[in-house]
Amino acid sequence: MDGTAQLSAWRPALSGVVEVLHAYFPSHAYPTHTHDAWTVLIVDEGVVQYDLDHREHGLSQAQVSLLPPNVPHDGRSVRPEGFRKRVLYLEPDRLGDGLIGAAVDQPEFVDPVLRHRIHQLHGVLVDGREEFEAQSRLTLIEERLSQHLRRQVTDPPVRRDAGVAARLREVLDGHLPTGITLDEASKLVHAHPAHLVRAFSREYGMPPHRYLTGRRVDLARRYLLAGRPPAEVAGLAGFYDQSHLNRHFRKMLGVSPSRFVRP
Template sequence: MAAEGEERRVYYDGDLEIEAYRLSGIVQKFPNHFHDCYVIGLMIGGRRHLWCRGAEYDLSAGDIVLFNPRDNHCCSPIGGEALDYRAVNIGPQVLSRLLRETGLGAEELCFAKNVLFQSDIAQPLAALYDAVAERAPKMEREEALFFLLEQLIDECAAPRSESGGDERIRLACGYLEEHFAENVALGDLTALTGYGKSYLIRSFTKETGLSPYRYLQTVRLGRAKRFLESGVPPVEAADLAGFADQSHFTNFFKEFTGVTPKQYQRIFCSGVAPSKGDA
């Protein structure tokens, strides 16, 4: 059940194929994790300490956060202040299509920075969130989305890095992403990479920002979201995604998303998740 004063709302726009969400009155810490989508967020109120890809930031109202897919991050409140936050999530394939439609010659976007302090991008981002949340006419929502994308391309884009990294750790990541529903053990990864268990854990964490188990659980969370979006009941989605039991799945899901699996699924039935106390 949500704490008194908390409000969590999530909207899915089927026309734009994006998610918009609001977290207000939230004091909880969000543990280290990543998203499979691009996240563009705006601090409205409160202060948060953010860890992302080995760097640390103190965020306040007016600051923008930008996460590429798989950018590991976590955050916690500063001084016990409650978070007030708006954001939009855009899947990589959807963003690639949208970028082509801008006509600006970009087909891929990589955010050069994870934080923009007191950025002018706050206004178009807030406008897009409001348009989606208020179910504005389609043309208004489309204009708001493309106006935001053009500013992001102009101010935040960087060439995508082609650095190789550790090939064997990439193999381990691929194995976890392919076998997410199975009872994967460290021995499976050491057999694949040739690394000892201790060295594997250190190398994997250094390369990805997450331990192998946290990486696997985050992949499972992403798959569970897709199952829920397609109408699979939460109990079945938990099993298909590889979670041991429904209680663990529900607790883990809310810890990382701020809403329960049932609330998340209702986004795709009614367009908005319940905001308070609805499991």
């Protein structure tokens, strides 16, 4: 690791996340402090040691740490080369009431699925253009964190719900260019966001954000074949800008939009 501290922090547009922090600290040690948010922490390099409510804990790359709001903690590197971490700070009401004590008792989880979901969400938040995907991923992360706090390590059984899945698909199809948030879709379908994501994924074999992106690529193809230029097609099909369209178009079809329409 380089010997210079590196830090990037921002507030994303994603509701429920008050801050995202990516940092490398070669020698910094946090003094005892508190946050008014849930702190979801993963370590990418090194090992972190911290005291939470006067009890010592350690966090390696295989774990996820969840620090509760308003509980004192500190932080320091175990190894001389320092540590690299990524953090999500969630609004205090996102995980429900009465769970702070459980987090104080057991703030670390060895859960590869949860860690991978957090890693994926960080990637989406760095990109900053996939709002629906970010909402979907955050919903599943929060659900799994709540399960851990209630001592339910694995996901509970999820029943198939073709009706909910079909209604969500109709809502997504009706909002291809304009877009819709997961909370808005939840109100229209009358189902909890987490149940929406799971029911849709079970029924159609893909999460709803991936379906939405695929349908937008289909719409872009129609506009391109009708002679519209790629810069115009991006907005018409619901993409953030032309580079956003290009990335998803290449991923789906292996070529750029401009090559797609060549004779």
